[in-house]
Each structure stands twice: as C-alpha cells, then as structure tokens.
Amino acid sequence: MSYVIGVDLGTSAVKTVLVNRSGEVVAEHSESYPLSQPKPGYSEQRPEDWVDGTVTSLRKLMEESKASPESVEGLSFSGQMHGLVLVDGEGAVLRPAILWNDTRTTAQCRRIEDTLQGQLLDIARNRALEGFTLPKILWVQEHEPQILEQAERMLLPKDYVRFRLTGQYGMDYSDAAGTLMLDLARKAWSTDILDAFQLPHSLCPPLVESFEDCGTLLPEIAAQSGLLPDTRVYAGGADNACGAIGAGILEEGQTMCSIGTSGVVLSYEERKEVDFEGKVHFFNHGEKNAYYIMGVTLAAGYSLDWFKKTFAPSISFDELLSGVQDIPEGSGGLLFTPYIVGERTPHPDAEIRGTFTGMDAGHKLTHFARAVLEGITFSLRESIDILRDSGKTIDTVISIGGGAKNEAWLQMQADIFNADIVKLESEQGPAMGAAMLAAYGSGWFPSLQACAAEFLRESKRYTPQPQAAEKYEELFGLYQEVYHRTRELSSALAKFR
Known part of the structure; x- marks a missing residue:
C-alpha cells in the first residue's frame, strides 16, 4: 500500500491526514498551537510553533497509523492565507507572524488605494483589505523599519514551514494571489506594485505551481517526523484553494x-x-x-x-x-x-x-x-x-x-x-486538497479532476x-x-x- 500526506496549517492547529490510493483517510492527527493578541486588533503567531506542531503531528500520524515510511510517496500543504513571515539571509524569523485576522493595517490599506488607485484592481484584482499581506509589509515598513531592512524574504505560513522542512524557498500562485503583490493574469510578481512602495523585488520568493515538486525532507526533519529523507514535498496551496480541490x-x-x-x-x-x-x-x-x-x-x-x-x-x-x-x-x-x-x-x-x-x-x-x-x-x-x-x-x-x-x-x-x-x-476540506496535490504531483493520476473522481463521493443531498x-x-x-x-x-x- 502507498500513501500521501496532506498537511493543513490552520490558525489554531495543524492537521495531518494519511490518504491511500482510493482516497480513504486511514489516519489523521492534529496539534494545536497558541495565538497571541498583544493589542486590540493584533493577531500573531510564532512560526516555529507551526514547524514544531507539523513535525510532531507527522510523527504521531506515522506512529498511530503504523504505516511504513517507505510507503509514503509525498506530502503537500494547505495553509492559512495572507500571514506575513519575514526572514533574514540565514532564514531566521525576524518577528512574530502577522496573521490574516489581524486588523491593525487600515491606514496602510488607504495608502495602497491612494497610491495605486485603479491599478490595484487591474493588477491584483482585489481590494486592499486589512487581512492581505502587502498592508502588513507596509505596517512593518512604517513602524519597524529596521526589521524590514534585515528581511531577505517574505513568506506565507505554509511556505515558511515547507522551507524549514526542505530548505527550499517558494510560493504557489494561489497563496501569492492573496498578497496584493501578484499580477494575477500574468502569474508574476508585479514590478509596478513593488516599486510603488520601494519594496525590493528580491523580497518575493520564486513562484511555483501548487503541485510542483519542491524537493525532499531535510535529514534532521525526516528523523524527527518518522519519514524518509527522500520523501517528495509538493508546494501546496492556500487553504481556500485546497478546500476547493478537496471538495x-x-x-x-x-x-x-x-x-x-x-x-x-x-x-x-x-x-x-x-x-x-x-x-x-x-x-x-x-x-x-x-x-x-x-x-x-x-x-x-x-x-x-x-x-x-x-x-x-x-x-x-x-x-x-x-x-x-x-x-x-x-x-x-x-x-x-x-x-x-x-x-x-x-x-x-x-x-x-x-x-x-x-x-x-x-x-x-x-x-x-x-x-x-x-x-x-x-x-x-x-x-x-x-x-x-x-x-x-x-x-x-x-x-x-x-x-x-x-x-x-x-x-x-x-x-x-x-x-x-x-x-x-x-469531508476533510483543505487537508484532503493538500493530499490530492501530493497524489497528483506523485503521478497517481493524470489530472486533479481524475483524482477527485476517485477520491470524492457524495453522501447526502439536501434540496430547498x-x-x-x-x-x-x-x-x-x-x-x-x-x-x-x-x-x-x-x-x-x-x-x-
């Protein structure tokens, strides 16, 4: 029997699911972590808590399922959107992550609208809202400029966890779309938006498809999680995109x-x-x-x-x-x-x-x-x-x-x-979507649609x-x-x- 793993990095907990080739969830596990709200409207987390929770959940998933490490062909991620993680040149986190439900950035949203005006919807296709990532970066730029000066990369939550598991930087398009810095139609970081706020282009990680192979587990992570170092890791997607795939x-x-x-x-x-x-x-x-x-x-x-x-x-x-x-x-x-x-x-x-x-x-x-x-x-x-x-x-x-x-x-x-x-x-929601991305990336199916046809079944229908x-x-x-x-x-x- 062979398996894939879906990792869903939520706001309150990380959930892992072990899925076989028929789409059956043979085991699941979750690990919670704290949320910090130091001031009204603030919502932050320690990125290392995500990493620790993910590795622990993977280890317990493998222990409880008794699946052999050799049987796991790949894993992928679903992640809470918009959260800002800034890391330095060594990959060290510079400040707590500012989350999607943090509302401190109203002034920065108005600055974005005043600066870009109609360009914002033309390029990013979304309004400037407090939850998005660009307003968070501008808040750091205005209130903690020394932090932004040290920052080499901007990552979203699941991308930081994947970086810590593989040592490779990357961000998929579905999550990048929620930053307000992506040119959605061109599938490229917007130079116009970055330049308008004097943000270095190097801050943005390489863009990848959600099902793209992003390397293998680092040896120390493999040892801690109970998986093999050659376990393939796929990019994954935003929680809502993965929820859509999983449905x-x-x-x-x-x-x-x-x-x-x-x-x-x-x-x-x-x-x-x-x-x-x-x-x-x-x-x-x-x-x-x-x-x-x-x-x-x-x-x-x-x-x-x-x-x-x-x-x-x-x-x-x-x-x-x-x-x-x-x-x-x-x-x-x-x-x-x-x-x-x-x-x-x-x-x-x-x-x-x-x-x-x-x-x-x-x-x-x-x-x-x-x-x-x-x-x-x-x-x-x-x-x-x-x-x-x-x-x-x-x-x-x-x-x-x-x-x-x-x-x-x-x-x-x-x-x-x-x-x-x-x-x-x-119904496993985004965790199933992440598992499906790993299954498709691992070559189990010729398309995500074929994967959905095998994995998903209707249970009951309610009519008006x-x-x-x-x-x-x-x-x-x-x-x-x-x-x-x-x-x-x-x-x-x-x-x-």
Missing part, C-alpha cells in the same frame, strides 16, 4: 460553501477577464491556469463559537443546537448579523459590529442559536448572489467544514441559498423546501437592511471599545 471544485459551474472560523463561498472560474469590481476576491486556483471567485464572512463558525462561550459555556455544541430544527424560519422574529469582528463580503468594513435585532421576552436559547446559524448563512448568501449576478448558475453547492456537520444547518443552507446542498462522504425558501427570501431582504441601518451607530460606538 472537487475543479470545473466551471462548481461552487462550495466552507464554514470554519470564517465562512467562504467559492466558485471555479476560467474567465480571467471577468470584472467583479473588487466585490469578491479573485484568486489563482491550485489547478493550473484557473481561478476562483470567493466571498468571505469573517466570523462564521467564530460567531457560533463566541455565542456558545458567552451564553452557554457549560453545554456542548450538540446540546446547543438540539432543537433548532423545531424553531420556525426566522427564529421567532429574531435576526443576527455576524459582524462581531467586522465584515469582508460584500461590506469590507472593519468597524461594523454584530447585532441581534427583534429580541423579546419569548425568545429562548434555542431561538438565539438558530438566529446565529441563519445570520451566518444569510451573510454567505450575499456572496452567492454576487456570483449569480455575474452570470453564474448556482443550483448545487458542496458544503464542507462545520456547516456540514449539522443536519438542520445543511437544510437551512439549501433553503437560504435556494440550491441543492451536497455533503461529501468523507419551497415554503421555507420563500420565507427566507423575505427575511434575507430584512437582513440586508440591518447593515445600512447600523453602520453609523457602529462607527460612533467604536471610540468606546
């Missing part, structure tokens, strides 16, 4: 909804000239010469996690959500907006904050729990509508992540999106209920009004935070 989003018309800490609606796209005017993200796919369109809800699963920790810390998620299926659509006249850390799509607004609207004395915990689920799904529906308005037909959506683990929530997605929702038989879909259509209109009616209030309240 089989590899052809025109295919769409997925991924609900994790954040929520993502993602659709495959071949038209590189399509213009969404920055309303959604437009990134290179892990598939060669393809793209994906993506709308983001910043606090999707995070909203549910916050709600449970704040209002029901002593019960499990299953207990919290038991009974939500018995509450009618609209949660008894209660609306929730999941803006608890700001919002991304369709409102790139770091100041907006969440609301419960319509509370009365008759509402119980279950009404609030259902309202949170509905609010998250309404936010994702806004991204679905942008894609539909571009001419896409979205009648089927593959659901992965936390939103695919609850029957009532899956049916809710079908009713709110007014589309069939498909749950996969074995006409009456529920009609009610949700009316409620969705009310949901959309809440942002516009609370935006000024949120802005005024910001000085009291």
Whole structure:
C-alpha cells in the first residue's frame, strides 16, 4: 500500500491526514498551537510553533497509523492565507507572524488605494483589505523599519514551514494571489506594485505551481517526523484553494460553501477577464491556469463559537443546537448579523459590529442559536448572489467544514441559498486538497479532476423546501437592511471599545 500526506496549517492547529490510493483517510492527527493578541486588533503567531506542531503531528500520524515510511510517496500543504513571515539571509524569523485576522493595517490599506488607485484592481484584482499581506509589509515598513531592512524574504505560513522542512524557498500562485503583490493574469510578481512602495523585488520568493515538486525532507526533519529523507514535498496551496480541490471544485459551474472560523463561498472560474469590481476576491486556483471567485464572512463558525462561550459555556455544541430544527424560519422574529469582528463580503468594513435585532421576552436559547446559524448563512448568501449576478448558475453547492456537520444547518443552507446542498462522504476540506496535490504531483493520476473522481463521493443531498425558501427570501431582504441601518451607530460606538 502507498500513501500521501496532506498537511493543513490552520490558525489554531495543524492537521495531518494519511490518504491511500482510493482516497480513504486511514489516519489523521492534529496539534494545536497558541495565538497571541498583544493589542486590540493584533493577531500573531510564532512560526516555529507551526514547524514544531507539523513535525510532531507527522510523527504521531506515522506512529498511530503504523504505516511504513517507505510507503509514503509525498506530502503537500494547505495553509492559512495572507500571514506575513519575514526572514533574514540565514532564514531566521525576524518577528512574530502577522496573521490574516489581524486588523491593525487600515491606514496602510488607504495608502495602497491612494497610491495605486485603479491599478490595484487591474493588477491584483482585489481590494486592499486589512487581512492581505502587502498592508502588513507596509505596517512593518512604517513602524519597524529596521526589521524590514534585515528581511531577505517574505513568506506565507505554509511556505515558511515547507522551507524549514526542505530548505527550499517558494510560493504557489494561489497563496501569492492573496498578497496584493501578484499580477494575477500574468502569474508574476508585479514590478509596478513593488516599486510603488520601494519594496525590493528580491523580497518575493520564486513562484511555483501548487503541485510542483519542491524537493525532499531535510535529514534532521525526516528523523524527527518518522519519514524518509527522500520523501517528495509538493508546494501546496492556500487553504481556500485546497478546500476547493478537496471538495472537487475543479470545473466551471462548481461552487462550495466552507464554514470554519470564517465562512467562504467559492466558485471555479476560467474567465480571467471577468470584472467583479473588487466585490469578491479573485484568486489563482491550485489547478493550473484557473481561478476562483470567493466571498468571505469573517466570523462564521467564530460567531457560533463566541455565542456558545458567552451564553452557554457549560453545554456542548450538540446540546446547543438540539432543537433548532423545531424553531420556525426566522427564529421567532429574531435576526443576527455576524459582524462581531467586522465584515469582508460584500461590506469590507472593519468597524461594523454584530447585532441581534427583534429580541423579546419569548425568545429562548434555542431561538438565539438558530438566529446565529441563519445570520451566518444569510451573510454567505450575499456572496452567492454576487456570483449569480455575474452570470453564474448556482443550483448545487458542496458544503464542507462545520456547516456540514449539522443536519438542520445543511437544510437551512439549501433553503437560504435556494440550491441543492451536497455533503461529501468523507469531508476533510483543505487537508484532503493538500493530499490530492501530493497524489497528483506523485503521478497517481493524470489530472486533479481524475483524482477527485476517485477520491470524492457524495453522501447526502439536501434540496430547498419551497415554503421555507420563500420565507427566507423575505427575511434575507430584512437582513440586508440591518447593515445600512447600523453602520453609523457602529462607527460612533467604536471610540468606546
């Protein structure tokens, strides 16, 4: 038996999966690591924690599976996007990584927009948002210039881990697209953008395809992880690109909804000239010469996690959500907006904050729990509508992540999106996408589509209920009004935070 390994470097933990030639996950393991928030709006991690967690997870994966090291043909990565890692000429980290959910860079975003104006969307195809990498580099340039002067390379999280495992620098196109420094159509670092901010071109690592061979494990890493030094390592991709691969989003018309800490609606796209005017993200796919369109809800699963920790810390998620299926659509006249850390799509607004609207004395915990689920799904529906308005037909959506683990929530997605929702038989999300990149890179299949056909199987399909879909259509209109009616209030309240 031969295997590949997918490594998913998340915000709270790294997950490794061992996958055989039939696409079966024969073992998995995860290792958590801390998140540092030294000031309001700051979010940082120690890159060495990622390396230590990855090596430990690989070792435990091999020990628990009892697979022979010789049977592992390759491994690849999925990684949290946008995070800035700066290293010196020796590859040593110069400061903690600034993560995707760090919001300190509003002033730098305005500087990017004022400097580049229309060029930004023409070249990078995305707006300047606090989460992206270029604003983080400019923050370091302005606040820690001595650090940037020492920096030889800018890396993203998974690329730093891969560098530490192989000694080779590189960044794939799907992750590079989230830096705001890539010319997406040309698949090259943008000299115009780098020069506009006096950034040395050498700061950017070589660009590679997601399935490209990036070398083998360093001897000391192989010894620590329980793998062989000649284990092939493939570039990997951004977590959302790998999530798309792991869900089989590899052809025109295919769409997925991924609900994790954040929520993502993602659709495959071949038209590189399509213009969404920055309303959604437009990134290179892990598939060669393809793209994906993506709308983001910043606090999707995070909203549910916050709600449970704040209002029901002593019960499990299953207990919290038991009974939500018995509450009618609209949660008894209660609306929730999941803006608890700001919002991304369709409102790139770091100041907006969440609301419960319509509370009365008759509402119980279950009404609030259902309202949170509905609010998250309404936010994702806004991204679905942008894609539909571009001419896409979205009648089927593959659901992965936390939103695919609850029957009532899956049916809710079908009713709110007014589309069939498909749950996969074995849903591993980005980790599976990383494993598929390793399988394709190792020559197991002639294409990623052939790999998906072998690895992925539909488990259950949820179809819209006409009456529920009609009610949700009316409620969705009310949901959309809440942002516009609370935006000024949120802005005024910001000085009291």
